[in-house]
Amino acid sequence: MLQAIALAWLLLVIGDGVSTFCYHVPEHVLGRLHVQVHHAPRKNFRHYAVLSGKPVVMLDGILGALPYLLVAAVFWPLSGPGVLLGLAFGQFHVWWRHTTALGWQTPRAIAKLCGWLGITTPEQHWQHHCNSYTAYGDIFTFFDAPARLWLRQLRRWRLNRRRYFFAG
Numbered sequence: 157m158l159q160a161i162a163l164a165w166l167l168l169v170i171g172d173g174v175s176t177f178c179y180h181v182p183e184h185v186l187g188r189l190h191v192q193v194h195h196a197p198r199k200n201f202r203h204y205a206v207l208s209g210k211p212v213v214m215l216d217g218i219l220g221a222l223p224y225l226l227v228a229a230v231f232w233p234l235s236g237p238g239v240l241l242g243l244a245f246g247q248f249h250v251w252w253r254h255t256t257a258l259g260w261q262t263p264r265a266i267a268k269l270c271g272w273l274g275i276t277t278p279e280q281h282w283q284h285h286c287n288s289y290t291a292y293g294d295i296f297t298f299f300d301a302p303a304r305l306w307l308r309q310l311r312r313w314r315l316n317r318r319r320y321f322f323a324g
């Protein structure tokens with residue numbers, strides 16, 4: 157049981173890390189899909205949290221979830237229940253972190269527990285929807301600081317590349 161929980165936790169940490177650094181942050185600098193889909197103003201809970209039938213919305217969700225599924229495939233021989241637990245919590249968190257769009261508020265005790273565990277609350281995730289320079293780490297808050305450094309670095313590279321082409 158403990159092993160399954162540890163494995164589920166590891167799956168979510170690696171999945172969120174890879175998703176944040178390899179997809180989410182680069183999408184904000186180099187891409188357009190995620191910003192169009194996930195930072196569209198005044199969209200409802202269903203749009204953000206439920207895979208809608210729209211292909212672009214689905215594609216953003218699938219690309220973001222891909223790292224979790226790859227880790228799940230690697231971890232499967234180690235512990236099936238651990239993998240299922242991790243994926244179930246990951247899916248639950250997708251729904252839960254968008255409940256701000258429904259006007260919900262996280263009870264104080266749960267927000268405190270999340271703070272202690274380093275888990276992103278809906279209120280924290282909503283900050284990212286409002287301001288794409290902040291509150292990275294879909295599931296874990298400790299990815300926020302390194303993700304913002306990565307964001308700044310990518311922007312710098314993009315700017316330098318433009319300058320280089322203008323000078324050339």
Ligand SMILES: [Zn+2]
Binds near residue numbers: 194254281
């Ligand atoms: Zn979101």
Ligand SMILES: [Zn+2]
Binds near residue numbers: 184190194284288
């Ligand atoms: Zn984003």
